[in-house]
Structures are given as structure tokens and as C-alpha cells.
Amino acid sequence: MIFAEGKFFVFFAVAFGVYWTIRSNLWRKLWLLACSIAFYAAWDWRFLGLVLLVIVNTYAVTLLTVRMPSPSGRRAVLAAGIVVSLSVLGLFKYYNFFVASLSQIIPLDARIEGLILPIGISFYTFHSLSYMIDVYRSRIVPTRSFIDVSLYILFFPQLVAGPIVRATDLLPQLRNLRAFTAVDFKLLLAIFLIGYFKKALVSDNLSPFVEAFYAAPENFGAVDGLIATLFYTVQIYCDFSGYTDMAIAVAGMLGY
Template sequence: MIGNILTNISSYFAFDPQNPMIFNSGFFMVIFTLFLLVYTLIYQRGKFMTSLWVVTFSLFFYYKSSGIFFLLILLTSVSDFLIAQQIKKAKTKRAKRSWLFLALLFSFGILGYFKYTNFILFNISKIIESNFAFLEIILPVGISFYTFQSVSYVLDIYWEKMKPTKNFLDYAFFLTFFPQLVAGPIVKASHFLPQLEKIPVITKQAVYTGLWLIIVGLFKKAVIADYVAQYNDIIFSNPSSYNGFENLMAVYGYTIQIYCDFSGYSDMAIGLGLIMGYNLGTNFNFPYKARNITDFWRRWHISLSSWLRDYIYIPLGGNRKGKIRTYINLFLTMLIGGLWHGAAWRFVFWGGMHGLGLAIHKFCKKWLQKIPDNFPSKSVSWFITFHFVIFLWIFFRANDITIEVTKEVISNGVATEIISKANVDGFSVAWIMIEKIFSDTDFSYFAVFLQARWLWLFLVIIGFAMHGISTRKNEQIANAFVKMPFVLKLLIFLFVVQLVLQLRLEYVQPFIYFQF
């Protein structure tokens, strides 16, 4: 009996690719509580023990998410830590460049192998018209995030924006810190490493603000995003089988799903950091309120857009090389941003179109500023921006699918139906969905849809309503929560947990950005 108990316990600590450790899982809540108890006891007694405890737990967290690939992030930590030291010590510009080249080759080489090998080989095979069998390469969770984070550190050292840390444990802490490890925010070393130089100050205000963010993030992710995803996934898996209205609803549904999923993760990550005494910054600022595409990227995935600005756009020349170069730089930056999200042409198209939108807005800005800033102009600019973003989400979401094709074959005067399977790439799936929306949408179908999908529609509306609350009102609600009696805080948390349990799926739904 004891042997069975030990076996069951050990199974929770073993890597299971079907059940990665994520913030909204019961196991994480239990294991984080135990981690936090130890952390609370040691964080004021010495920086070394605190850092060692956090790094150990972070590597365990990553092991539970990606198995043996936790060694990969450890290798990246050692490599970039040592190379940064050599860049600082180098006496000549040529030596500094050589060390930088080695760091970039190592980091982007690993990322390129795991993320882009099949994409490159597949496209080469198309050009030379040869058969291609995909290589069995498993993409480590969050590799794009921690690669960008590590590369930014090395570049900041090379550009002499900061001095390299002399403490490897601090660097490992920065790169592996579990709240932001697998899906951001992409934290800059210049923002985070100084926080590790002193014992963190943990206040009631920070802890309760962090708890509020965790509750909000949990509600967004596990109540709204996961439930809404069920219908969205059905439609996107074969849009041609559904009418235009159903496709349109799936597109609006995905718009709030990806926001609640990703911003929900960011809320929880930032909240966990605050509880431990660390500030991870802000990653979302109500992006669907944007009235132009430039403003959208100031509000959406802020840590990525600022990374692209600082490490791609500005080094390309930014807006310092004339208007034409500015437009080209914007386009190229977002093209790279699209490719960062995934190894598929639909991501390249998605990024390129956002880059084109940024360039057009930059070009038209002097004329747009002459338009009166009244309610009609605000409404029109918001509507255009919102639906431009929604249109491109279709390409972002549309995966390759396999559909059944029925053909009628006549042999000896007898008609026979033959069912075969056909592969449709994500880019084509997106255009199928767009064609259905514009050619087959009947709004009278809403009554039937409402009867069948009332809870789905209700949660979509709740998601947009939460997004629509003003920044000031959000701050007031958060402050009210902080001032509440502890019992009331606990009741709110338990209420959200109960909602999660009521609406949960049979399987744990990973965060969308885990795939990047």
C-alpha cells in the first residue's frame, strides 16, 4: 500500500507531455503554496539561499513543462553568462563582435533548429519538387521567449547599456524565473537584474495586488478563454462545414479568447512576481481600445513590441534614415515578429500585414492629425483598427487541417461515392473562412445560435466588457480588493475556483502562447 502511495506521488513529479504544469492546474496551486511557504521563511535570511531555491523550483517548473529540455535553458544560461563576461573583457571592437556573433549563433542556432528546420526543409522541397517527410523535432515550451530574453542581455552588454552580472545564480534567476519563463512577459535584464541585488521588499499592498491579478487572470484564462475555445476550435477545424454567421462568431470568439488567454497568463505571471517581491512590468493595456495600429502595438504584448523596437527596429535604423527606410524598417520588424510567433507562412503574412499597417499609418499620420478628434472620428478609427486586427487573427489562428472529400464515380452506369482525405494548409483555411463570412452570412441565424450557444455568447460578452472597463475603474476595483477583509478575499478566490471547476474541460487547455 505504501508502495502504491509513493508511486502515485512520484507520478505527479514526473514529466507528462499530456499534462504540462500550468498556472491554472490544481497541482501548480498546491506545489506553489509549498514553494511559497519555504520562500517566505528564507527570503530575508540571505540572497544565495533565496536565489538557489527560486532557480531550483523554476527548473522543476520547466521540467514539468518540457521534460529534459530544462537542460537546454540551463545550457543557454551558462553560455550567455560566460560570453557576456568575455564581451566586457574584450579589448578591441573586433573581439567584442566575435563574442557577440558566437552568442547570437548559439542562441538563434538552437531556436532555429527546433522551430524552423522543418519549415525551411519543407519549402526547399517544394522548390526542388521533392517529397518531404517532417523530422520529429519537439519544440521546447517557451524557447522563443527565453531566447529573446537572453539575447537582449548579451546585446545590452555589447552596446554597453549595462554591466554584466558577476553572479551566475542571479543570471540563472533572471532567465529561468518561472512566472514569466514559458510565455513572458519578456523581461529585460536592465529591468530585472537590479531587483536581485537586494533582498525583495514584500508588502501587503503588493501581495494582495498580486493575488487580485492572479484571480483576474485565472478567470480570464480558465473561465472565459478555455470555454470559448471549445466552439472556436470546432469552427476553425473545418470552416467550410459551417455557415458564414457561425464562422463570424468564431472569429469574434477567438478575438476575445486570445486576449483572455494571453493577458490572463500575463496577469497571473505578474501577480506571482508581486507576491514574491518582484516587478515584471506590464504586458497588456486594453489593446482593443486602440484607435490606430501603432497604438495597438503599444498596448498588445508590450514586452515583445518593445523588444522588437529596441533590438530590431532601432538597430535597422529606426526613423533616422529617412521616410522610405522608416517604412521598410517597420515592415521588416513586424515580419520578423510574425516569424517569431511560428514557422508558417500565415504567421509571416500576419506579421507583414501588421508591418504594412504600421507603415501606412506612419505615412498618413500628418493628414490623420488634421481630422477633428470628435466622437464620430474616434468611433470610425476604432472600428477600422479593431476589425483590421480581427481580420488578421483569422490567419494567426487557422491551422493546417485534414478534411474529407466526397467524389462521385460512375462505373458501368452505377454511381459510387468515394470518400478520401485532403490536407488543407492554414493559409487556405483562413481564406475559406473569410469567403464563408462574406458570402454566406445570414444574421437571422442569430436566434438559432443564441439558443444553442447562449453561455458561449455570454462569456464572450463578459470578456469584452472586462476589456472595456476604464483603466481608472480597474485601479479602483483592484484597490477595493486590497482593502477588503481577508475572509472576503478568500471567498472571491474560492468563487472563481468554483467557476473554473464548473466549466473546466476534461483535459487541461494549455496557454495559446506556449506553442511559441
């Protein structure tokens, strides 16, 4: 489920409508967390446990870091937390490459299968690292709310393709009830539509030509190559920029 799909509009309409009818900040956050879990499960529910591992690691490390009486103890806790988060990322990012490389050296059991790369793993891992490092550097006091940490890492507008948000920016906002009247919906709708235009109308329409060229460049001429390179640059920019615009707008419509 991506922002440019029709089913996302249905999902967000429900999330948005219920969210603004809730008057309790705690229950609003619980609702957003439930929506974020459902959003991620729509991609692949099997990796929810992996996200939970990253959240628990982040929560525990940040609280333990400030309790350490010595700088060496703080560094040790941070190092352990970084190792856990990066190990999760490294396993899924590089396992297939490692197995493929190893199979060229020694015969491997054919039953060894590659791992599916969990959607958004880079983004929620870097959110985890950013928060742990900010706590270690005393840029932010760690929250004792497991809900807030979970929402910081799982918040669905920035879960799949970013942007990466600093804990110093989002966590303080989660402490207070957001005001409906403080949201500039016209501006946010304009930002969303600009992002949608970049993603759905520019990037997605350039993709077929770019893929066709790079799949068989020998079938094209030099001019085609230059055009494909230009199109690829525009495609990548519009893909990430468009998704970022839509993510900012969606989060903004929820008051963040």
C-alpha cells in the first residue's frame, strides 16, 4: 500500500476521521499506532516481529544509556544497541549477496533460500540509530513511554520510504494533543497533490522506458542512452521527492 494507490486513500480516510474524533492524546496515539501496524502488515505481516525487536532494543538502550554512571558504560550500552539494530539490517540487506558469493567458492545446499528484504527496514533502523545516538549525546531526554517510541519508529507516513525524522522533532510533538484548527489543510493538500503528480504522473510514466533501456541497452542507440539517463535521473528524483511530499502532507494532516 503506497500513497499513490486508491486503497491508501480509503485507509487514510478512516485513520484521519477516527483520529480527529478522539479527544484523548493517549488514545489518539494508540489509534495511530494501530493504523501504523495495519499499514505495515498490509505489506507483509510476517515482519512485524522484526520491527518489534528494533523498537524494544531502542527503548531499552535509550533508558539504560542515561542510567549508566560512567561514560564508558554509556558507550557500551550504545554500542550494544547499535550492533543489534545494524545486525538486523545487515542480515536482510546482505545475506543474499553473501550466500551468492559463497556459492561461487564452495557448493551449498540447494535448499538454502534467499531472504525477503522487509519493506522500510532501512528507514526504521536509521530512526532507531538516530534516537539512540541523540540520547547518548544528551540532545534529548529519553521518553519512558513505550507507545511514543513505537510510534516514532512505526509512524506510517514515514515508515516505508522516509523521510527520516529526528526524535528531537517528533517525540516532543507526541506529548501534546494536536489541535485541528492549527492544521493548514489547504496547504497540505496542495503539497500532497504536488507529490502525487511527481510520483504517479512523472516517475511512474518514465519508469517503463528506463527499465526497457537498462534491460537491453544493446538494442538502443547513443541518443536513447542519453535520454534514458536523463529520464532515470528525473524518475529517481520525482519518486523520492514525490513520496516525501506526500508523507509530509499526510503527517501534517494528522497534526505532526
